Amino acid sequence: MLIRAYAKVNLFLKILNKRQDGFHNIESLMSPVNLFDLLKVQKSRQFRITCNDKTIPVDENNIISKTFALVQKKYNLKHLVDVCLYKNIPSGAGLGGGSSNAAAFLQILNEIFSLKMSFDEKVDIMSKVGSDTVFFLYNQPAFVRGRGEIVDKTAVLPSFYVLLVKPPVTISTSSVYSDKNLTLTPYNTVSNMHPVLNYTDVLDSVDNGLQNVVFKKYPETYLIKEKMLTLNADAALLSGSGATVFGIYSSKKYLNKAYDYFKIFNKSYFVYKTENINNVI
Ligand SMILES: C[C@@](CO)(OP(=O)(O)O)[C@H](O)COP(=O)(O)OP(=O)(O)OC[C@H]1O[C@@H](n2ccc(N)nc2=O)[C@H](O)[C@@H]1O
Numbered sequence: 001m002l003i004r005a006y007a008k009v010n011l012f013l014k015i016l017n018k019r020q021d022g023f024h025n026i027e028s029l030m031s032p033v034n035l036f037d038l039l040k041v042q043k044s045r046q047f048r049i050t051c052n053d054k055t056i057p058v059d060e061n062n063i064i065s066k067t068f069a070l071v072q073k074k075y076n077l078k079h080l081v082d083v084c085l086y087k088n089i090p091s092g093a094g095l096g097g098g099s100s101n102a103a104a105f106l107q108i109l110n111e112i113f114s115l116k117m118s119f120d121e122k123v124d125i126m127s128k129v130g131s132d133t134v135f136f137l138y139n140q141p142a143f144v145r146g147r148g149e150i151v152d153k154t155a156v157l158p159s160f161y162v163l164l165v166k167p168p169v170t171i172s173t174s175s176v177y178s179d180k181n182l183t184l185t186p187y188n189t190v191s192n193m194h195p196v197l198n199y200t201d202v203l204d205s206v207d208n209g210l211q212n213v214v215f216k217k218y219p220e221t222y223l224i225k226e227k228m229l230t231l232n233a234d235a236a237l238l239s240g241s242g243a244t245v246f247g248i249y250s251s252k253k254y255l256n257k258a259y260d261y262f263k264i265f266n267k268s269y270f271v272y273k274t275e276n277i278n279n280v281i
């Protein structure tokens, strides 16, 4: 069975406070974008992951292995699985590639082993392997809170173009959250947000509380953001903990111009032009 695992961007990400368990309470508006990995999963006598991207671990450190271990234990599976993972989403990019793989993999396991898992059971397993994994069970834009695992409500967004630019640095999420320069913003507004946003609402809401830390540590990311704005992005910001900076465009002409600029500017950059998605099929 073959499934797509889509990337996300955080249109806003506010860090509220640090919790007793070491995690941070956050509020975020997350949206899938049209960039996806492919997962092919078959029942097998041995557990194996193969991946086109050699920087991704294929052992117990892969989030797919962690997900499988939990499902195998809970449902006492009689077979193992062979997983073929084709990565298009760069890792350590703030695009949620690993988390998205975990959710897509769980959906496949549910199908091929006829597990008849309830949505709550899926949520329970996803929240054990990551913080922003639960969002990927929804396949829609959504407001999230808690450590990221509470989906407050889904959202409907207007269509816009998205330019993704990632310099060749891989950023550890935990190092960003633990930085002493992290800016906290006590908001608590997600529950009151209107679930249907127009383009102005989207542009007015963009923000990322992790940006200052990442811009300071990796000035290249700040320069990319500034350049995108010069190249007529309606907004530009860091996604998640980076290192991807994304630009929001309403004009295809400006999107293409900015894409052409970054493609030539530095050959080691990951540069991708795409759009947001409201309903993943
Ligand atoms: C920053 C965000 C924004 O969507 O995305 P990414 O940049 O990773 O895509 C998320 O909060 C990342 O979620 P996720 O990638 O699932 O994080 P986890 O694996 O659960 O946590 C990695 C580490 O980040 C820190 N962490 C994570 C989430 C959170 N709300 N507070 C934290 O302090 C913890 O130190 C944790 O050990």
Ligand SMILES: Nc1ncnc2c1ncn2[C@@H]1O[C@H](COP(=O)(O)OP(=O)(O)O)[C@@H](O)[C@H]1O
Residues within 6 Å of the ligand: 055, 056, 057, 061, 062, 063, 064, 090, 091, 092, 093, 094, 095, 096, 097, 098, 099, 101, 102, 173, 240, 241, 242
């Ligand atoms: N299936 C997977 N896809 C991508 N990265 C994975 C996967 N499993 C484990 N990882 C590890 O998780 C870390 C974060 O990757 P990823 O989820 O893509 O980034 P981010 O959280 O920044 O969006 C990387 O160090 C990577 O090695």
